[in-house]
């Protein structure tokens with residue numbers, strides 16, 4: 001997989017031998033209790049992301065975030081805090097063969113019995129939009145995952161977006177789209193009877209990287225075969241900016257998110273809701 005790293009999608013090199021599955025599972029409750037388990041539970045409780053009777057599809061791309069998300073959901077199910085069903089799905093959008101083999105190996109080792117299904121989204125996204133395949137790809141991936149979740153009778157689809165994704169999205173929207181818009185922890189799908197949930201909302205990327213490296217997990221860094229390296233530069237610039245700001249004042253990250261809860265409608269020039 002190392003050959004598939006790009007400047008905007010750096011590879012995460014494990015710092016130890018791959019640990020056995022039980023050790024990895026234990027680490028979530030011990031070493032990473034404060035930084036992974038606690039924020040995961042906090043988001044679930046604060047936003048009611050999981051409720052009794054739910055049937056939740058967890059979408060696993062093979063990257064570090066969704067591999068962790070699957071392990072957290074398996075751990076949550078064992079606690080019996082909520083009575084819910086879990087469906088694990090992984091879509092193959094046209095990965096390089098070496099990425100697909102690595103994904104299968106990771107799922108097996110981590111005891112994540114996910115259904116891998118094929119949907120040639122990379123090819124279709126590129127055919128539809130040579131210039132901006134990423135936007136197409138993101139839309140089509142989401143649609144494919146919603147459809148698969150629906151096919152499995154799920155009422156929720158969990159994605160692996162984390163705290164830093166949320167902050168980056170807020171700033172990207174301000175800087176490059178001229179709008180104040182966040183990424184929500186829970187929202188209804190537009191064309192499906194499914195709710196999208198983001199249970200890693202409070203989990204910091206640095207902690208996911210630490211957990212991944214320290215458990216020897218070689219997650220997929222970037223499965224894209226179409227535009228990897230050409231795009232996502234704005235996101236990586238914003239990531240660097242937030243990193244720099246964090247060294248100046250560690251309160252800044254939290255303040256970026258807090259600003260989305262604290263909008264003074266008397267001190268803004270305009271707003272819209274439901275196209276109004």
Ligand SMILES: Nc1ncnc2c1ncn2[C@@H]1O[C@H](COP(=O)(O)OP(=O)(O)OP(=O)(O)O)[C@@H](O)[C@H]1O
Pocket residue numbers: 058059060061062063064065066067089090091092093141145158159160161
């Ligand atoms: N091919 C896929 N199959 C299943 N789920 C996917 C796939 N691609 C994306 N997802 C879901 O959408 C989320 C966000 O996708 P994105 O490509 O932004 O991932 P990411 O930030 O690189 O996260 P990850 O480390 O999980 O890949 C993923 O965490 C995962 O839950």
